[in-house]
Amino acid sequence: MRTTGALVALCLGAVLYLAITASVWRHRRAVGARALVLLLLAGSAWTLFAAAEVGAADPQVQERWGDAKYLGIVLLGPALLVFALQYTGRRPHLRRRWLAALAVEPVVVLALLSVPATHDLVRHVPDDAPSGVYAYPLPGPLFWPVAVWTYLLVVAATIVIVLGVARVARPHPWRATLLIGSMALPLLLNALYNAELLFTGDVDPTPMGFSIAGIVLVWGFFRFRLVDLVPVGRRQVFDRIPDGVLVLDLLGRVVDANPAAGRLAGRARGALVGAVAGEVLPALHPLLRSTAAGESATGSEVLPAADGVRRDVEVTISPLPDDASEPSGRLVVVRDVSAQRSVERRLRELVAERQTTIDTLQRGLVPARLPHVPGLDVAAALDPAEAETNVGGDFLDLRAVGDGRWACMIGDVVGKGAGAATLTALARHTAVALSGLGWVPSRVLAAVAAAVAAEEAVGDPDADPRFCTMALATLEPVPGGAEVVLSLGGHPRPFVVSASGSVTEVGRPGSLLGVVDPPRLHDELVRLRAGDALVLFTDGVTETRRGLEPFGDDQLVRLLGSLAGRSADRVVRSLVEAVRTWGEPHGAAGGAGAADARDDVAVLVVAVPAG
Known part of the structure; x- marks a missing residue:
């Protein structure tokens, strides 16, 4: 029979799940928030029904609670994958037909468990299981396919997040490691538990592992707002923004740049990283030199382009503070305003021409x-x-x-x-x-x-x-x-x-x-x-x-x-x-x-x- 301490831990885990779910729901308009809510609800159902399962004395009651637990198990993998795709800015991959395909497995598994004739294809409790102790369910023919499918979804979600994190992991290696480790933890615990390689008795540690993962995800979601590790809009904002953006360290070296900055400098973006900003864009050197590390500045410059056309640009320099609010670098935004300046010049010419015409007509x-x-x-x-x-x-x-x-x-x-x-x-x-x-x-x-x-x-x-x-x-x-x-x-x-x-x-x-x-x-x-x-x-x-x-x-x-x-x-x-x-x-x-x-x-x- 379950110990009181373990049962209390599962119940507290379920309550914690519901609490953080409510917190995320208040921010449901944020990117990935709805998928995270579904993920947390799935974890809540798994934890809550697992507590009820191991706390029941009757084997048949345990079986029914174990079946209910699958509501969280089968939803957790798809929800995690959808969250990972949204979290890393890959929304275009979430087409309706793919979402419908992800819903097939949960519907089929829950339908099999609800029909007595097909119930045992997934799992069942032996008929001679004694009362008063935890009755270990026996896997059916579809148990491992369902488990493997869930593992694959979790692994796929983990890979998606790892690939996204890898782009910005250098500035925050410990945060990236913690996020990846928290996602791998429940997968590892569940695999070891199903293989009977853990000495936890009748306690399945997987819900506890997902509780830890959920807390870490929510922490990253709200504490860092998907900016420090994986900026959701990085492709949409940083890479595709028409303005040139340079991230500089305190020595003025480029540590990151977007494609627009590369076009202004006449170099590939990768060639900018590690170079001194004042060398790749010499026109910015006076403004960079006259601006202290913790100060902001704006200015107008003229950049010579590779095609020989001079470009009018507006430059904005902003300090980048670290966690202790100390300057750690600078953000330089270079906006090409050549078209605007050309329109302004043409407008001044038109106004002058119009005034000349007015003066001529007025003299008449x-x-x-x-x-x-x-x-x-x-x-x-x-x-x-x-x-x-x-x-x-x-x-x-x-x-x-x-x-x-x-x-x-x-x-x-x-x-x-x-x-x-x-x-x-x-x-x-x-x-x-x-x-x-x-x-x-x-x-x-x-x-x-x-x-x-x-x-x-x-x-x-x-x-x-x-x-x-x-x-x-x-x-x-x-x-x-x-x-x-x-x-x-x-x-x-x-x-x-x-x-x-x-x-x-x-x-x-x-x-x-x-x-x-x-x-x-x-x-x-x-x-x-x-x-x-x-x-x-x-x-x-x-x-x-x-x-x-x-x-x-x-x-x-x-x-x-x-x-x-x-x-x-x-x-x-x-x-x-x-x-x-x-x-x-x-x-x-x-x-x-x-x-x-x-x-x-x-x-x-x-x-x-x-x-």
Whole structure:
């Protein structure tokens, strides 16, 4: 009969199995954890049912508990092999058909034991076995095939782990030896017990051996997290990572490297091991030399490649501490950022090209310098809302059109960007050319409207409709002032500021250009006297908002009245400054509408000097 001490040991082993199984289950998402749980459950069943078997007095009861013990025996081998494959990163080998094949033997053995007619093919207790003592079961014809199959699975799992451990065993030889020895222990004990070469009486030491192996596996699984002995992701992460990785000792010699590092150095990975890192990759030598063993560092270097192409790399150096937190080496990661640097350089080139295009188009919206008009003071400003990132829709111009006459214009094209710039050029140059023929402003604007409509007709039918507004005036200096013929194509009415400070709207409103055919346009004669100023502007002046409140006509009139008698340049600068100041965000004064509401602003002033 079993001694109380041995029985207690088996029971404690079963409890220990269940405890560590629960611990592993909490980390079941880790690689290999589920297979390890199945392995521990199999060991628990073997240990628990073995304790019940040897603790029973009735031989038939012993037999039933011994049969139940096979639930753990037949599952242990497949579970261990699956764990070993996952543990060493060989998941692709675990295909469904192989898992199904591994399940065949446990199902067959358990089925044979559950059917009385086939039960004795595996094992049986003699009918004359005495009660009160342990009844040694007799092996059936299939006992040894089942045992050998289990041995083969355990041996295969051990080989898989040994091969994986061999790659990283040098830094941790005692841990590797302990892991391999713990896996071989239960196999050896079971073989000796079945061959009756152990003097343990009726105690099968195999479950105890698997208890030791399970503890070691779990210890390695959680304490070292599959990194120190067999990094599960070593092939997937270390070998296949696109960045070059070098592991250096304290003398700067390479003790491990991945294939990417070999490609950067132009050598096979094996040829790097044992070499000095600063010699195989000379560009890294200054950074390695200036970084102490326990320090981290980053830097950018240029590596010459074997094909003659220079490679931009980013280098990261990290210390590798040992178990006592003392520096034992360094980890060097070399990332090839050549493609990124090339994209960055190309992006800078594109930004520069785009800015050049924007500057060119922007210059086409306003003359670089206004011409001198005898007897008149003229000034203008064009302030796009996004001068550095886009082309605005506002434009202005002042040109001599012959016989002492001048054409001045200001306009606003719907939209922004290259499309708006194209329409601006069409409207502007059409107006300049036809004004030179002596046409009155209304006739010129009608031709501009027709040109815009024709351009729209051949444009993209899915694009937003395009049109523009324009104020066009012909100027003719006369003694004591100037005569202005003004026509408005959907544009805000200009103001005349007298020398006394009164502000008057002038011009008759007309149709948008490119929308109505034929457009309704009118010519109006405006006489400017000494001290008067004609102020033309785009809608960005009055529609610029502070929160929900626009700058508005009333504020514009008050501002212009305060600038009576000032130079054209002073009027332009003051007006643009006031509008831009108004459009700056001022906190929460208007809730969500308090955001900056900038728009293009264009102003053209023609003044008659007072004296």
